[in-house]
Amino acid sequence: MQLQEGKERFIEAWGTLGSSWGVTRTMAQIHALLLVSTTPLSSDDVMEKLQISRGNVNTNMRMLVDWTLAHKKLIPGERKEFFVAEKDMSKVVKSIVIARKKRELEPMLRLLDDLTEVEGKDEEAEGFRHVVKDLKLYSDKADSALDALIKVDSNWFFSTFLKMLK
Amino acid sequence: MQLQEGKERFIEAWGTLGSSWGVTRTMAQIHALLLVSTTPLSSDDVMEKLQISRGNVNTNMRMLVDWTLAHKKLIPGERKEFFVAEKDMSKVVKSIVIARKKRELEPMLRLLDDLTEVEGKDEEAEGFRHVVKDLKLYSDKADSALDALIKVDSNWFFSTFLKMLK
DNA sequence: ACCCACTTTCAGTCTTTAGTGAAAGCTATG
DNA sequence: CATAGCTTTCACTAAAGACTGAAAGTGGGT
Incomplete structure (x- = not known):
């Protein structure tokens, strides 16, 4: 080509x-x-x-x-x-992660925080809170993971990350 | 509420x-x-x-x-x-990761593979191949990371992941 | 102080994508 | 094997989002 x-x-x-x-x-x-x-x-x-x-x-x-x-x-x-x-791809990746986290993850965290406050002691209310709580759990984890990814040098991050999975 | x-x-x-x-x-x-x-x-x-x-x-x-x-x-x-x-959130997360990987990451991998084949020995061609190679590097890493995330139990993944970053 | 070379804005238009609803397609049941 | 009850499809319409281009804004140079 x-x-x-x-x-x-x-x-x-x-x-x-x-x-x-x-x-x-x-x-x-x-x-x-x-x-x-x-x-x-x-x-x-x-x-x-x-x-x-x-x-x-x-x-x-x-x-x-x-x-x-x-x-x-x-x-x-x-x-x-x-x-x-910017031609340093580790920086490019970082910028993109930051922007997408802000748009895609953070509004979700805010929503879920609000929704933990629903009242009610019946099974239905419990069920709802359970869904919200679980989603919150994974969102928080994704949030921390992405923050870590943003902070550290990307090369270090990925190599360590991959070693871990081997 | x-x-x-x-x-x-x-x-x-x-x-x-x-x-x-x-x-x-x-x-x-x-x-x-x-x-x-x-x-x-x-x-x-x-x-x-x-x-x-x-x-x-x-x-x-x-x-x-x-x-x-x-x-x-x-x-x-x-x-x-x-x-x-599906109410098991670890499965929900998995499904979403799979679908988004397919849409957002895989077409990129295919593109970059194609583009490694550009000819030329001058600086401009080298520069182009360098951009492509670097992007490919990060894309491949993201690909492996997501595959790993899809395979393993999400709880295990996240806890190990977070410990690593501490 | 004015002009010129540019950048920015934004109302209007175009393009793209999502949603409707009616008709066609299935399939279990009498 | 006819029909009722439901699902699927798809040509059309509506809504959302992106792009244009002309006019307004900005500021360095003379």
């Missing part, structure tokens, strides 16, 4: 994957584009390469910066802003 | 959470409804309680069965099909 084709397939596929991941196709595509670009890119560069509007680029680029998957890179003599992607 | 209010909030919130989890609001709501129901429910029951159409119930119910989050329960003397939710 030629490099150019590889890059195109990567950008295309990363975008598609993005949706199953809860980020928009465009955000994922811009991310992919930056990841495989050897130089910083401006909004105009991205608009042209992905054939999308200025507003769209602006919004999604700021989202990428927000997730810390990209950052601004000022180029001397240029007034435009340029962007580069 | 009263039991009835608790159940309603749970169903409502589980639905909302569902979307951030990549399942439709309705599928998640039906799941929640079954989880807090003490008896098996028929399509008609679900239609009435959630105020949704028969087709919608049918589609999403079959999805829940597909994910192994619910199963049919035949009631003697009834021609209708009834459904109950």
Whole structure:
């Protein structure tokens, strides 16, 4: 496979994957584009390469910066802003875990906390509290696990983790 | 909080959470409804309680069965099909992990495998292969980790996991 | 102080995805 | 083997979410 084709397939596929991941196709595509670009890119560069509007680029680029998957890179003599992607994959993984935990796990923890307070002594109420309690248990465990994953160096984490499972 | 209010909030919130989890609001709501129901429910029951159409119930119910989050329960003397939710949360977690891994991780592994084959000896090609290789590394690790999580008893997994991180 | 080169915003439009409901498909029962 | 009772399908509609582009905002340079 030629490099150019590889890059195109990567950008295309990363975008598609993005949706199953809860980020928009465009955000994922811009991310992919930056990841495989050897130089910083401006909004105009991205608009042209992905054939999308200025507003769209602006919004999604700021989202990428927000997730810390990209950052601004000022180029001397240029007034435009340029962007580069974070290329240290352990950091990329970390950023994604943080963002997804915030969106997918934390609201659940809050919900379950509220729901432990249902009253009632009959079997039905007990059953309900049991469901909530159990879910809370697993959510808390996932929460701690992900926090740990975020804190430690990813390489250390994974290698230790895998040794453990052998 | 009263039991009835608790159940309603749970169903409502589980639905909302569902979307951030990549399942439709309705599928998640039906799941929640079954989880807090003490008896098996028929399509008609679900239609009435959630105020949704028969087709919608049918589609999403079959999805829940597909994910192994619910199963049919035949009631003697009834021609209708009834459904109950899996209430063992370690199994619920497992099912969800399996489904999400299939949707979110496996297509990525396939993509990255393909992309390792780009040709070229210049720096740009090397850079591209490096990005792909690194992503592959983390994806493979996540893959193994999730496989392990799926195989082992969840309680064992989490407790060992947490001890390790202390 | 004004202009120019850019960035940001947002109302409106387009696209994508979910939900409806009626018709077609099954199947147990008399 | 006809029918009633239920399940499944699917063309259409509704709702949600993403994208556009033009207008407003910003700030460095002269």
